[in-house]
Amino acid sequence: MTIVPVPSPAPSPRAMIPFVSVDSMMRLVNRVGVEQVLSELAETIEADFRRWPAFDKTPRVASHSDVGVIELMPASDGDFYGFKYVNGHPGNPISGLQTVTAFGVLAEVATGYPVLLSEMTLLTALRTAATSAMAARHLAPKGARVMAMIGNGAQSEFQALAFKAVCGITEVRLWDIDPAATARCAGNLAGSGLSVTPCRSAESAIEGAQIITTCTADKAHATILTDNMVGAGVHLNAIGGDCPGKTELAAAILHRSTIFVEYPPQTRIEGEIQQLAPDHPVTELWEVITGAAVGRTDDAQITLFDGVGFAIEDFSALMWLHRRIGGTGLAQMLDMIADPDEPRDLYGMLRRAGA
Amino acid sequence: MTIVPVPSPAPSPRAMIPFVSVDSMMRLVNRVGVEQVLSELAETIEADFRRWPAFDKTPRVASHSDVGVIELMPASDGDFYGFKYVNGHPGNPISGLQTVTAFGVLAEVATGYPVLLSEMTLLTALRTAATSAMAARHLAPKGARVMAMIGNGAQSEFQALAFKAVCGITEVRLWDIDPAATARCAGNLAGSGLSVTPCRSAESAIEGAQIITTCTADKAHATILTDNMVGAGVHLNAIGGDCPGKTELAAAILHRSTIFVEYPPQTRIEGEIQQLAPDHPVTELWEVITGAAVGRTDDAQITLFDGVGFAIEDFSALMWLHRRIGGTGLAQMLDMIADPDEPRDLYGMLRRAGA
Known part of the structure; x- marks a missing residue:
């Protein structure tokens, strides 16, 4: 008897996982248009907030060290399961590294097989801005057109464009303790259609603003806004206070x-x-969206969205990407899941590969 | 003034993450030799068990559904952080899918940057077998040469080869309720140097065995071994009971x-x-390894390693892979981390990529 070695068949399509690299994400966003992406993300996130009770909600799992934190943020709606890996290392920029980087995975609950792996540094910036703007659409005073932005770092342009696309903001007034950050933000927003006003102080930036966004980066209890700076009727979009010990x-x-x-x-x-x-x-934002709770009730009220970023928003963003990446040719297929021709014969697959 | 667009520089080496695919893992294991891999993994895992208190230990984070479970298993030694994504879906083989698939990530604690992404279906099978054999090296009766294997599924060949490489087992006696599984396991082990004896019953398989490995797959309380089958002096390596409701x-x-x-x-x-x-x-196994607790104390004693798989073993396996993959050319570099030329200018990077 002659034994003919059987060559391993190529992995099944289910074993190949689409990967969206940073480069592919940038191509997708630039192809679709950043404001269109932000609008679509805001719609997707709002739709998921509307069915909030359907989600399996787990607090993030954090691993702290002296210099930073690494977190896993899972969420599931029963059909899909997503998680994000995200770090926070305030000292990273000194070495030319990002403070926050992220990637994520979407999987099918029915089989446990991943269906998408993606960079999420850019996607997180986009979903954070989309969430803020979606919240403001429900909470900000009607007809708000001017937004002050205190803190002009990595999140600032995304916030400005999301509020333009989703809430109809026409002017942003910028301030940062670092004038170079303000200059860079203003430069990046040139040509966006927004009227951009760099300001000399936080007080000056909030003049005439109906919405105030705070997105500073110090990992400390800071007082970016003092009590006397916030007048009646404004909407506060507080993004920078997002971990223990960090408030604005x-x-x-x-x-x-x-x-x-x-x-x-x-x-x-x-x-x-x-x-x-x-x-x-x-008040939980999802209840405002479903109508179970009231949002803004009068013109003099100060509304505050205390945004920290929740796993469901990452889930929504991964679902959006999963739908949007199909057919673009932008995903790279990764051979990430072992796929023996016979499911129980993992060793046989290894052995045949070596033959 | 003329504005000259600055082309985005290529991402820094830190932003490119090495990825070990299923194909690359098989090439690496076949190149090194599966028994050598199992021995090296056993040494790496034992060394990490020896410094057990140095690890940040978190119970796995599980998301259950009617048909299975998806888990994240993180661990850190303060210098590196690893996590594994693993699913368990007993119904998957009906659709030609694996019951368990896995992938994992290793990251640097100092920066939070990932340094390795890898398939872990094969790597988990290898580390599980290496852990079992490492435990048996400390607990099994001296001079054990014969191992019974009850359950001849995907884990069986890895267990057999690990016990050969690490404990000096020379004969395996196989039994499974499915004779085809036994035949496949025996076929896969042909030429391994092990004496392989397929048996007609579990009772027959354990005759003369000093070590009994149970690795069946039913997700139920089952009685694979009854009380009268287990004689004095044996070492039990119970692998299949690894989730609530599943015992052997x-x-x-x-x-x-x-x-x-x-x-x-x-x-x-x-x-x-x-x-x-x-x-x-x-008794915690790590304490036996450090000498803080006793292992086997007499020849008539029955020792039982109740192995369920812990995140530190995955960490050890990822660290082993991280060391072993360097210089092989087997890793594929993934553009997974956004790397703006200026860390705070994420939007500028996106904008310039679209220019």
């Missing part, structure tokens, strides 16, 4: 505001409201 | 055994000892 707003502002959050168990640890008593009343 | 041994066997586990908080939920009282005495 004077506590007095919080006491004057109606506070809206993504997921209270996480926001009470990571958000501006870590400064408040653990039972301080907050 | 009659409880009476557990009561006659000295039980060794990886990480009690996890094993009490997932292992054979889920059948016992929550305070039933168990």
Whole structure:
């Protein structure tokens, strides 16, 4: 008897996982248009917030060190499961590295097989801005057209363009302790159609603004806005306070505001409201969207979106990408899942590959 | 003034993540030799168990559905951080898919940057077998040469070869409720140097064996070994009981055994000892390795390694791979981390890529 070695067949399509690289993500966003992407993300995230109770919500799993944190953020709607890996290392820029980098995976719940691996540094910046703008569409005063932006770092242009695309903002007023950051943000927004006004102080930036976005990066309790700076009727979009020990707003502002959050168990640890008593009343944003809770009730009210970033937003972003990347040719197929011709014969696959 | 567009520089080496595909993993293992790989993994895992208290240990984060589970298993030694994504879907083989697939990531704690992405379906099979054999080296009776293997599925050949390479086993006696599984396992082990004896019953398989490995796959409380089948002096390597509701041994066997586990908080939920009282005495394997606890004390003792698989073993396996893959040319570099020329200018990078 002659034994003829059987060559391993190519892996099944299910074993090949589409990968969206940083380069592919940039191509996709530039092809679709960044404002269109932000609008689509805001719609996707809002639709997922509308079915909030359908999600399996787990607090992020964090591994802390002296110099930073590495987190895994899982979420599932019962059909798909997504998770994001994200780090936060404030000292990284000194070595020319990003403070925050991220990647993520989407998988099918029915089989457990991944269906997408993607860079998520850019995608997180996009989903964060889309979430802020989506929240403001529900909470900001009607007819808001001017936004102050305190903190002009990596998140600032995405926020500005999301508020333009989703809320109809026409002017942004910029301030940062680093004038170079403001200059870079203003330069990046040139030609966007937004009127861009660099300002000499935070006080000057908020003049005439109906929306104030804070997105500074210091990992410390800082008072970016003092109580007297925030007038009646504005909407505050507080993005920078997003981990324990890092806040941006004077506590007095919080006491004057109606506070809206993504997921209270996480926001009470990571958000501006870590400064408040653990039972301080907050409204969950998803309830405003479904109509179960009220949002803005009068023109003089200060509304505050205390955004920290929640896993469902990453899930929404991965689902959006999963739909959008198909047929573009931008995904690279990775041989990531072992696919023996006979499921129980893992060793045989290895052995035949070596023959 | 003329503005000259600056082309985006290529990403820095730190932004490119080495990826080990299934194909590359098979090439590496076949190049090094599977027994050599198993020996090296056993050494690496043992060295990490020896410094057990240095690890940040987190129970796995599981997302359950009606048809399976998706888990994230993180671990860190303070210098590196690793996690594994793994699913368990007993119904998958009906559709030609694997019950368990896995991939993992290793990252640098100092920067949070990933340094390795790898398939881990094969790597998990290898590390599971290496862990079993490493435990048996400390617990099995001296001079053990014959191992019974109850359950001849995907894990079986790896177990057999690990026990040959690490413990000096010369004969394996096979039994499975599915004769085709036994035939395939025997065929795969032909030429390995092991004496392979297919048996007609579990009772027959354990005749003369000093080590009994159970690695069946049913997701149910099953009694693969009854009390009368286990004689004095043997070492039990119980691998298949690895999630709530899934066990292989009659409880009476557990009561006659000295039980060794990886990480009690996890094993009490997932292992054979889920059948016992929550305070039933168990010994942590790492303490046997450091000498802080005793292993086997006499020839008549039944030792039981109740292995469920712990995140530190995956960490060890990823670290082994990280060292071993360098210079082989087998890793594919993935553009996974956004790397703006100026760390805070993420939007500028996107904009310039579209110019």
